[in-house]
Amino acid sequence: MTDIQSAGPLGQPGPLHGEATSLPPGDGPSTERNASLWADAWRELIRNPVFVLSSVAVLAVMSMALAPWLWTSLDPQDCEIELGRQGPGGGHFFGMTKDGCDMYASVIYGSRPSIAVAVLATLGVVLVGILTGILAGYYGRWVDAIISRVVDIVMGLPFLLGAITLLALWRKREWYAVVAVLIVLGWPLVTRIMRASVLATKNMDYVQAARSLGASDLRIITRHVLPNAIAPVIVVATIALGSYVAAEATLSFLGVGLRPPTVSWGVLITHGTQWALSPGHAYLLLVPAGLLVVTVLAFILMGDALRDALDPKLR
């Protein structure tokens, strides 16, 4: 390969194929499908211990909600009122609730309404937020003007006060009422984030390129704008999951959320506070509240890890 001649007379047919052959060798076609930005982000995530730990915690809580019987063989409804507030011991490792049910089983089964409310509220908020965010960001003009003003108005309401007022007016103490109120008050945040993200994306040259090819709005939105604009919403949704778990507890505590006989973390915490200061009964508060804090923290840490992995600026 002592090739003076391959360099040859200046500018052989070579120019057309100039740099074509110089990709790093050695990655066969089998691995190539996985080189997308999503796959890169995933590879980064599973190497991040914070993400791994927080997602283990999140998965644990999710499985409690979906299949509580995997976690305990006891029935939380199997209560003896005279055993109420009996401290830990005697096969009841976390003691008994105020109604004499096993605390551990109650907390496990209590995750279901808490998590269900959070998941459904987040789904609703994300759906409404993405839709309105895309409409406002992509179409602009009067559509944007209307959506943005509504967003401003709803964001102007204090969250807690708004939720208490709505639930107090509605007088339903069911899960769907709490979910509905959380969605009504929560969507504008996602709308704002999505709108800003869409505004940044829609000016990219690849959107112009698709348009100059004659692509329809639907195609541009689904193929070009949405996949590139959704990352910040994923991050916010993860963090929102955590904060809605906390919101459920807060609303139940204030008496406008879920109420007995439904057993949720919020309900258990409410009961716990009544006895927490009497000696030996602190566990009534600490067990459900501790689990709540761990869950919320797990979601927030997961959101942070996602942000690091999805933020293109850090790459």
Add this chain to the structure above:
Amino acid sequence: MTHAVTSGGMSAGEVVLEVRDLVKYFPITRGVVFKRKIGEVKAVDGVNLQLRRGETLGVVGESGCGKSTFAKLLVSLEKPTSGGISVQGQDISRLRGRELTRARRNIQMVFQDPYTSLNPRMTVGDIIGEPFAIHPDVAPPQDRRRRVQELLDLVGLNPDHINRYPHQFSGGQRQRIGIARSLALKPEILICDEPVSALDVSIQAQVVNLLEGLQDELGLSYIFIAHDLSVVRHIADRVAVMYLGKVVEVGTDLDIYDHPTHPYTQALLSAVPVPDPALRGHRDQIVLEGDVPSPANPPSGCRFRTRCWKAQEICATDVPALEPRGGSDHPSACHFAEERDVVHAID
């Protein structure tokens, strides 16, 4: 050199693109809910140009001269305020819907920045195949993969890399992908908006050579928009010089580079550094004062008069028409047009 000869001969071919009195004003508005117009940015203000089959028309000018808006108008990314754009006799500036989509096949664009012009979440196969997805009658679904691979091969990329993502390619390779996408629908006309200005010097030549090769192979006509006058001289058969939304001088590359008559063209050319230190101090140097005025409030009469060393009273009152002047046979929009060689050594 052969290239210059063939395309010179071809420039007598049929007109594939004609731009008549093209105008684009962007309104400047104030207010959030109740918008009122407080002015206009005159981005493109009465441009007339023709492009013949197999020809490359270079459009040069500094930032804010309207050349990028001009490109967007040509590929219907913006609607003109007035004037017409005819592609092979059909006025595309008034088309909508399906007819517009069909007309787009004939005129496609290569973008400046290879890093933002490719969707990072799509594979190269999906990016180059998207034109076929939008225009399903061009290639039946079972043929698309093969067509995409042919296109990759045409622009000098490995057809086996069809499943890779844009970030796995270098800037020059990405620009090749963008060129392949623009060629998928077999257009007659390619609008190249600064296609090499984001690339390193050694990569620029690769892409310029590719564009020249494709033109010869496929008989394409190019509008080549750039601020780099050296690259334009290399690739263009004819050149139009723009200043503040207007064409101030147009002619063959020889007319413009060796016999410029408009003072702005002369100033622009004299400012281009030549990579030859032997010419230092031996070229006619014109250094302009000040900056380009705002297109929202352009000077009256001749727009260049505020920076021009020849300006007289008439320049403030009469807009100079673009017509042959000053003993030269190519059009120039200056009342005092006069030939002056600024790129070669004088002594």
Add this chain to the structure above:
Amino acid sequence: MTNTDTTATAAPKGRGRRHTRLADVDPSATLLDVRDLKVEFRTRYGIARAVNGVSFSVEAGETLAILGESGCGKSVTAQAIMGIVDSPPGFVTGGEVRYRGVDLLKLSRQERRKARADRLAMIFQDALSALNPVFSVGFQLGEVFRFHRGMSRADARKKAIELLDLVNIPAARQRVSDYPHQFSGGMRQRVMIAMALALDPDVLIADEPTTALDVTVQAQIMNLLAELQRDLNMGMILITHDMGVVADVADKISVMYAGKVVERADVHDIYADPAHPYTKALLESIPRVDLKGQQLNVIKGLPPALTDLPRGCNFAPRCRYARDRCREDTPHLYQVTTPGGDGSGRTPRGSACHYWEEVVAQ
């Protein structure tokens, strides 16, 4: 501006790092003498050797151009001289930066900052992000005098106006209280030049000063820089990728490729007969405004990844002169003598190519 003060000379040899002092300057020594400078970036993908043994020197009144494409290490070299390498991940791992005989890399932090303020100055490509948007231009210029010279507010303002005048900003007295966004791109670049010149530096480093500007404005700025450099007798280091700009203003050139200087020579010699295949190929690959029908020669392939440099010569994979030896044996900077410019220029010519004689002969 990342004023990270850590030019952490990693691995200080011997115990007790001894600081040199700025007061030891020897006025007869070379103005700026960079020897075997090495900078590496420790990234998660490995160690990127951005600057890999670079040497050059500048005398007062002289303009050195460092020419290269993106990623060749030219900007990092400038940052290392100024002591503003972002650290971590960047570390200056070796070499000397001698200013009038004093090695800046061995100065204490405080002395280094003083050197950066008083003796060296740098202007950047992007003037808008280098200026603070919330203060007026006059305030930012005046601050330099108030901070470093302890001037009063009124005196500092007077100096600011003088400087704006020096860089030919029309109506300096009125414009001194304007904010950066009120200036056009070319005017902003002038403001930055004014700021760089405020404390009468001996060395001016210009990192792609006109890349973001239009060609007519570029001509204005380059003329201004050349004029100021001559009048103030500064040593200037012009960092650029533009061979045209270099031909117009530089006295001598160092061409960089993949972190190394591959060729150095007086400006006339290098354009007349380049002695390194990379320089030669670059010159053949750029179109010229005064010629038509020239064949553009292409450099095939891409520059190597700095984390994974090839054995032997870095340019060998793209080189049309490359032989087996080039892939084994790293070429040092050979002394070059050519019939046209036989080293009669002030700079001894050098080319890091085993076969430079063949390159020159063709």
